[in-house]
Amino acid sequence: MNPYDSLPPGQFWRRSVSRISRFEFDPVLSPKFKIGQKERIATAGSCFAQHIAKKLRQIGFNYYVPEAGEGLSEPDRRRRNYGVFSARFGNLYTSRQLLQLLREAYGQRDPAEKAWLRQDGRYVDPYRPAIEPDGFARPEDVAKARESHLEYVRTMFEKADLFIFTLGLTECWMSRRDESVFPLAPGVAGGAFDPDLHAFANLTVADVESDLEAFLDGFRSVNPAARVLFTVSPVPLIATYEPRNVLVSSTYSKSVLRVAVERFWRERDWVEYFPSYEIITGSFNGGVYYDDDGREVNQAGVSHALRCFVRNYAIGNSQAAKQAPPKDYGSDWELVCEEEALEQIRV
DSSP states (O other): TTTTOOOGGGGGGGIIIIOOGGGOOOOOOOSSSOOOTTEEEEEEESOOOOOOOHHHHHHOOOOSSSSOOOSHHHHHHHHTTTTTSSSOOOOOOOOOHHHHHHHHHHHHHHOOOOEETTTTSSSEEETSSSTTTTOOOSSHHHHHHHHHHHHHHHHHHHHEEEEEEOOOSSSSETTTTTTOEEHHHHHHHSSSSOOTTTEEEEEOOHHHHHHHHHHHHHHHHOTTTOOEEEEEEOOOOOOOOSSSHHHHHHHHHHHHHHHHHHHHHHHHHTTEOOHHHHHHOOOGGTTTTOOTTTSBBOHHHHHHHHHHHHHHHBEEEEEEETTTOOOOOOOOOOOGGGGGGGTTTTO
16 A cells, blocks of 8 residues: 555556557646636737637637727738737736736836837837837827726726736846836837846746736736636747857746746635646657747647647537647637747847
8 A cells, every 4th residue: 555556547657648649648637617608718928828819719718808909900900919818918928027017007007118219210118019010109109008908908807707827938128217027128129228227137936926926916806706827838938138048048937937837826726727838848749749940839739738728628618629630720810929029130
């Protein structure tokens, strides 16, 4: 008799990983909750979060988008990044971006940098510099658009039944004036880098835990019944500012995020973690879920992760959605990733 005698197959490698067909592997053992088709599901985070949003819409779930660009044509909505996430905040790569968005939406912070000038003479929002491709004519227009945007953000936080957030990075650039964090370094998509005004930071486990704890407490204060589901993006960093190889920095970044999320999964029964990161990066699949560049996740990998998501969390999903083959995930919607701008600097 030993404590491992009665454990289920999912807790043993050979029984649940190596002896299972690659495409049938499912690491979710005991989901904390189910998602009904009428529940309002909001999403935010890094680029990978967009896959979940698309899949939910495809199978008929209530993907909640209060800032939807109503009245615009579909091509214009796509061009101007409406519907990519639940509100038009662009990619929120870090825990710090998420926390400061919540605080700004409820008047708890007033960022020092309010508009960045682009090389073409147009202005952009420093906290979502790629969201409006045409930019703005004046700094006042940036401020007005942000005020409208924050109204939708408040609506999202207050009315969502489930908030899904995908953590992507730990590296970030911030303002020395008030420690506001940007999705891109100043000068990449607007503004100009000034070492006296801007600083690089690489968040630690303690930093991310502090951010997430403050966010979860603040979120529940405005929406006491809501639940949160975290994922970690399996997409490696496209570039690192640390003086080391980008793969080493990627390993650090993803490890920090995964460890920080674990704490809240253990402590709060309304906070769930979905292991899309493990499904894509696991050694069991031999790297087949990445494109030739070893970074971009291919459609087979995305499909596998989302089949597991639907199978374990969705109430009322069709049998076809549960058992869809690996190639069921379409590619008609191009992902919007602000981080890609870094690749254009050095090719």
